[in-house]
Amino acid sequence: MGGLLNAIELSAKGLSVQRAKMNVTAQNIANAETTRTEEGGAYNRQRVVVAEDKVTGNFSSYLRKADVQLARTNQKHLGGGMHAGGQRSELSSVDMQVIEDRESEGKMVHDPSHPDANEEGYVKYPDIEIVNEMVDMMAASRAYEANTVAISTAKKMAETALDI
Numbered sequence: 001m002g003g004l005l006n007a008i009e010l011s012a013k014g015l016s017v018q019r020a021k022m023n024v025t026a027q028n029i030a031n032a033e034t035t036r037t038e039e040g041g042a043y044n045r046q047r048v049v050v051a052e053d054k055v056t057g058n059f060s061s062y063l064r065k066a067d068v069q070l071a072r073t074n075q076k077h078l079g080g081g082m083h084a085g086g087q088r089s090e091l092s093s094v095d096m097q098v099i100e101d102r103e104s105e106g107k108m109v110h111d112p113s114h115p116d117a118n119e120e121g122y123v124k125y126p127d128i129e130i131v132n133e134m135v136d137m138m139a140a141s142r143a144y145e146a147n148t149v150a151i152s153t154a155k156k157m158a159e160t161a162l163d164i
Contacts, residue, residue, distance in 0.1 A: 029128070045104060
């Protein structure tokens with residue numbers, strides 16, 4: 001049953017990441033024409049960077065950290081391959097960060113009547129391509145959908161296991 005819960009937890013983390021990607025992409029699309037921000041200058045495109053955050057340990061080390069007392073049993077009662085003993089397992093987590101693309105030069109458009117135009121009549125717009133943002137949004141949406149299907153499948157597997 002622990003494997004199913006791990007699968008659900010992993011998919012839930014995936015849902016969080018994909019939702020953040022969709023929110024950032026929507027914000028980029030909404031600000032594609034923003035030439036003036038509170039910080040000054042044109043809006044900077046944002047993106048979500050995801051990296052694996054590995055944590056190593058075994059069950060007993062996490063149990064000690066949680067300070068939970070369990071009833072003790074004889075080690076012979078834990079037969080078969082179910083007992084992990086001192087074996088260390090790697091748990092995987094997600095480290096997600098939203099970063100701004102500050103190195104982008106932006107798009108310079110000649111519009112002398114614009115209030116943010118420079119002395120030569122050019123306005124700096126964000127370097128955001130709507131088509132690319134829509135592709136990113138579709139990819140995040142499909143990944144979100146895949147994670148919901150994985151959670152649904154894990155739930156069905158758990159229900160089927162309980163019916164046995």
